[in-house]
Amino acid sequence: MKSYLTSITKQFKYYKGLGDKTFVQLSFEELQNEIALDSNSISIIVKHMVGNMLSRWTNFLSEDGEKEWRKRDLEFEDSYTCKAELLDAWEKGWQCLFDAITPLTAGDLERIIYIRNQGHTITEAINRQLAHYSYHVGQIVFLGKVLKGKDWKSLSIPKGGSAKYNEEKFNKSKERKHFTEEL
Template identity: 60%
Template structure:
C-alpha cells in the first residue's frame, strides 16, 4: 500500500507543535513550580514529563522490530517524582521528543502499513502514530493547564490571546489563501486558551 508521504510530514509538524506548546509553558515557570501538585492524586509537570519520556522511549525505540511496551520500561515508576532540578526535567523532555521525532522521520511512506506491536496488540505504523497524536497532546494540555494555574505573573499566551480573535482573523483573512507549507507563525492554532 503506497500512502501519501504528507501523512508523515503532517504528523511531524503536529508533534512539533505540541512540543513547542510544552516548551513555552514550561519556560514560563520557576524551577520549583515544575514539582508542585495539588494532592497525591495529581501529577506535577515533572511527573507528566517523566511519563511522556518513558512512553516515548518505550514506544519509539526499535519500533519496527520490538514491542512498544519494552520489558525495561517501569511505567509505575514514571509517576514517582525522583527528579529534582529543572535541568533533569528538560533533559527527559528533550530525550523523549528526540526519540519520537527521530522514529517518525525515519519512516518511509511504504512502512506506514507495516504491523508493529504495543502490548502484544498489532497496529499499523500509521495507527501507532495516530494513537500517540492523541496521547501526547493530552498530556501537553495538562502541562499547559497546570502551568497556567501555577504562573504567578501574567501568562504569555501560547496561541491567540484572549479577546484577540478579531484582530488575528482580520490579519489572516487579509492575506491570500494558502494551501500548503505554512510558516511557524501560520501554524499557530486557533484554539482559545
C-alpha cells in the same frame, strides 16, 4: 501519504513546542507543584511522557512498544532534582520519537508493529501516540496557566484577540500551508 508524514512531524513538533513554551514560564518548584492531593505535577507528567516515548519509539519497527525495561509505575514518582534534568529528559524522549519517524516512508505506514502484543499499523501507532502526547501536553499547559495565573503568557490567540487575529489571517491571500508554519 507523504503529506501525512510531513504533517504528523509538524504536529509532534507543535505539541513539543507548547510544552517548551510552558517550561520557560515556570520555575522548578512550579513544575513540581501537585495542585491537589494525588494529582500529577508537570514534572510527573513529563516523566511519564518520556518513559512512554522511550518505550514506544526505541526499535519500534522490530520490538514491542511496551519494553520489558520500562517501569511505568515509577514514572509517577517525581525524581527530577532540577529543571535542567527534567528538560534533558524531555528532549531525550522527543529525540527518540523524531529519530524513529523521520526515516519512515509512505510504504511503511501499513506495516504492523506491536504495543503490548496488540497489532497496529504504523499509521495507527503514530495517531495513538499523537493523541496521548497532545492530551498530556494539554495538561501541562493548563497546569502552567493555573500556576502562573495573571502572569501567564498565552501560547495561542489571547482572550479578546480573536477579531484582530482573524483580520490578519483574512487579509492574506489563500494558500496551502500547515498551521504550525507561522508559529
